[in-house]
Amino acid sequence: MTKRKQARTDVVAPAVAERDQRQPIEAIRAAAFQQFAERGYPVVTVRDIMKACGLTQGALYNHFKSKDELLHDIIASTQGELERLCQQAVAEAGSDPRAKLAAFVRVYVMRHCRLRVEALVANREIGWLDPGRVADIRRSRRAIRDIVVGILAQGVESGLFDPPRAGGRVDLKAIAMALLDQWTHVSMWYGPGGEIAEEEMARLYADMALRAVGARA
Amino acid sequence: MTKRKQARTDVVAPAVAERDQRQPIEAIRAAAFQQFAERGYPVVTVRDIMKACGLTQGALYNHFKSKDELLHDIIASTQGELERLCQQAVAEAGSDPRAKLAAFVRVYVMRHCRLRVEALVANREIGWLDPGRVADIRRSRRAIRDIVVGILAQGVESGLFDPPRAGGRVDLKAIAMALLDQWTHVSMWYGPGGEIAEEEMARLYADMALRAVGARA
DNA sequence: ACAGCCCCTGAACGGTCGTTCATTTGGCCG
DNA sequence: CGGCCAAATGAACGACCGTTCAGGGGCTGT
Numbered sequence: 001m002t003k004r005k006q007a008r009t010d011v012v013a014p015a016v017a018e019r020d021q022r023q024p025i026e027a028i029r030a031a032a033f034q035q036f037a038e039r040g041y042p043v044v045t046v047r048d049i050m051k052a053c054g055l056t057q058g059a060l061y062n063h064f065k066s067k068d069e070l071l072h073d074i075i076a077s078t079q080g081e082l083e084r085l086c087q088q089a090v091a092e093a094g095s096d097p098r099a100k101l102a103a104f105v106r107v108y109v110m111r112h113c114r115l116r117v118e119a120l121v122a123n124r125e126i127g128w129l130d131p132g133r134v135a136d137i138r139r140s141r142r143a144i145r146d147i148v149v150g151i152l153a154q155g156v157e158s159g160l161f162d163p164p165r166a167g168g169r170v171d172l173k174a175i176a177m178a179l180l181d182q183w184t185h186v187s188m189w190y191g192p193g194g195e196i197a198e199e200e201m202a203r204l205y206a207d208m209a210l211r212a213v214g215a216r217a
Numbered sequence: 218m219t220k221r222k223q224a225r226t227d228v229v230a231p232a233v234a235e236r237d238q239r240q241p242i243e244a245i246r247a248a249a250f251q252q253f254a255e256r257g258y259p260v261v262t263v264r265d266i267m268k269a270c271g272l273t274q275g276a277l278y279n280h281f282k283s284k285d286e287l288l289h290d291i292i293a294s295t296q297g298e299l300e301r302l303c304q305q306a307v308a309e310a311g312s313d314p315r316a317k318l319a320a321f322v323r324v325y326v327m328r329h330c331r332l333r334v335e336a337l338v339a340n341r342e343i344g345w346l347d348p349g350r351v352a353d354i355r356r357s358r359r360a361i362r363d364i365v366v367g368i369l370a371q372g373v374e375s376g377l378f379d380p381p382r383a384g385g386r387v388d389l390k391a392i393a394m395a396l397l398d399q400w401t402h403v404s405m406w407y408g409p410g411g412e413i414a415e416e417e418m419a420r421l422y423a424d425m426a427l428r429a430v431g432a433r434a
Numbered sequence: 435a436c437a438g439c440c441c442c443t444g445a446a447c448g449g450t451c452g453t454t455c456a457t458t459t460g461g462c463c464g
Numbered sequence: 465c466g467g468c469c470a471a472a473t474g475a476a477c478g479a480c481c482g483t484t485c486a487g488g489g490g491c492t493g494t
Contacts, residue, residue, distance in 0.1 A: 024441085040344065042259035046482060058484080059442055067482065127257065164424035167417040174413060174421060177406055178399045185398040196391060200384040204391060207381035208429040241471085263452060275454080276472050284452065 025063045027053040029074050037117040041071055041128040072133040075126060078118045079140045082111060086144055090151065097155035098215050104151065105183060105206040112187040113198040119187035148176040152213060162214035179209055242280045244270040246291050254334040258288055258345040289350040292343060295335040296357045299328060303361055307368065314372035315432050321368065322400060322423040329404040330415040336404035365393040369430060379431030396426055 031052040035044045047057045064070040093103035112119045152172045155161030248269040252261045264274045281287040310320035329336045369389045372378030
């Protein structure tokens, strides 16, 4: 091989553009999301991104310090919004852990269906960030996981959940990771043209989760 | 940035080597698995891989036609073995769909715990393959998914499974995808130094799956 | 009208990439 | 011991990378 432009043979839709009409910084963010989701951070060049919003390479550096900062910027904004939505959903769901879990799944899954591109980038491309910039993203991910662990703990304590045991005792962290894995990766295969609506996806996943943790009827 | 050697800030363990004693072709495969898992296909250079097994860049091309062929070779071998193991596990599990599902989960999860490096590469790096080479890997993935769909269908038909409904009817394909997502991504976070043994992980995931599909006690 | 500023352009820089190839190595067979 | 050939070397090639920067509009406020 001598050409270097091979695309990820994955997921998602096309993109090219005439000079985007939005604020250039927003146009760059949007183009970067699309391109990173389609082909992956390392093979998307600065030239690609800027061409996709009708500018040239150099203009990127009027808005971002580096390609890496651009990636961090778009991941961090998406991740922060996700964390906020999850907290809000749980807070508004009342005190029953079953309602909390259902509300969490609903928000989380619907967002990963609707904003597939953003979810894909935030979850798959995080590994390309400079080590120094990855810390706050990881913190946010842990925070989201801990919300789930908290709901499960409350459910167990109140006797409303009866989750499976691993090695004699219940490992809520492992269960939370397993559930989050399946909710997160909806964005890898869910297609808006698919047969199932986002609403139905959310309900399906919530049902599976409540069954998996042994929620009382 | 001017240096290009940033590592994925992800997962997995170290590697360097003095001249590997195995057949060079096997040494290259092993080094490539390790490096791709640690840092990701696009940023691992041919020079990196060959240095890791004590050779120089040029020697790769005595054994593989290109870097891309090397990636396909190691993914295809792992993927093929996984498909074989899954088929075998189900075939040996008798006729009860509950036993089939449990056997499948056991084999699938334990393999993804034990061979984390291979699973990581096969699942995460597939997108970097040339489009022409990706077809057979996708076929194998679909085959594995269809094994799960088949087990679920049998369970529903025999009345032993009562899975959740989405939009009025049962969508076995979506359920199978959801379950496979959580089984597959164990390899992303399970650590052999972790508190849970592989056996216990397999049992935990099998329990969750049987509950999720509404298996009769 | 004009200065000042923001933003964009596009050539240029130093570096790294996958791949090729002429050459050298080293083990095996007669 | 000499010939043979598979396998390894490492320089070289052409391409392209992220980033910099001097130069050039086209707004704004006065």
